[in-house]
């Protein structure tokens with residue numbers, strides 16, 4: 001079943017998305033997500049100039065071989081741009097295989113290991129009271145797990161807090177917004193938020209928090225300890241993880257569960273973290289870590305080491321990337337949780353998707369393939385516009401991690 005056509009579609013229905021469409025000789029098509037927030041056109045060039053010329057004429061049925069061809073065959077391996085490009089091809093090929101087999105992709109991955117996918121929502125607020133109210137709002141909608149972010153008094157533009165409560169989107173502007181950071185103020189403030197939340201709502205709801213790479217391992221260890229009484233589901237990205245060994249120190253000092261890996265793009269980014277059992281959840285996601293094939297390799301490594309999956313799922317993952325995660329989540333044995341952000345109506349019209357949220361779980365319908373389409377005509381009405389993620393500086397002006 002030869003691949004006869006490949007097209008990269010860039011559109012911006014409320015935010016930028018890069019979508020790959022592969023067509024086979026019998027007219028079957030598959031869709032893949034290649035969106036790298038703030039660096040979109042680098043992936044477009046990589047796909048158009050370097051991968052698509054090799055892809056035309058290949059047998060769409062050989063998913064693993066095509067994955068290996070673009071991974072091993074690149075000479076310059078790994079990296080977010082390469083792996084997002086491979087991810088889009090991989091997703092489109094799983095979509096095609098599902099359509100050819102007349103089965104949803106999760107069936108091809110071994111079938112359902114659970115009835116539905118547990119997801120977490122995002123409560124954020126500028127004050128403690130607002131956060132408490134927002135958590136209540138998510139509980140009322142049936143969410144079982146909620147990530148909580150709050151503005152830190154004295155810190156301008158704290159991560160994860162936005163005016164639009166349903167749709168958090170950090171990418172904006174003609175140039176990167178400059179945020180500020182103060183570790184001492186943050187460490188002082190955050191445990192009180194969780195104390196208040198437990199006092200208000202008890203321990204039945206799962207609470208999560210994202211540090212967004214802002215602490216050193218020692219500071220992270222301290223925060224993990226101070227949060228222990230409030231029994232978080234996880235503490236995310238406590239420190240940057242280019243140095244995987246950095247997590248040894250955090251792990252030794254706290255029982256707060258640790259999650260990391262949304263910016264990872266390959267299994268080699270997490271071998272030490274997984275095999276030394278330094279984390280509890282691995283956050284690699286389909287769009288950024290080589291598609292469903294990449295995720296399966298990482299999850300298989302993680303399974304014997306008691307590490308569960310917790311795929312990244314912000315608004316910059318398109319409904320196609322989200323569906324790829326959902327099929328994987330339904331089938332993978334060591335599933336933990338899935339991050340889930342509601343896309344806007346406009347996005348959902350461009351990408352009509354076959355998954356639905358109900359009472360804190362996402363259900364997949366039984367459409368063949370990934371179950372997401374792309375309205376190309378509508379997508380064409382929303383042209384790309386350059387957007388950047390923010391950057392972060394300390395109060396003395398030093399660059400810090402956003």
Ligand code: EZ4
Pocket residue numbers: 037170210212262312314315316339389
């Ligand atoms: O900052 O997706 O857990 N979620 C996150 C996200 C990321 C954005 C970056 O593109 O950390 O909000």
Ligand code: CO
Pocket residue numbers: 210212236237262
């Ligand atoms: Co995160």
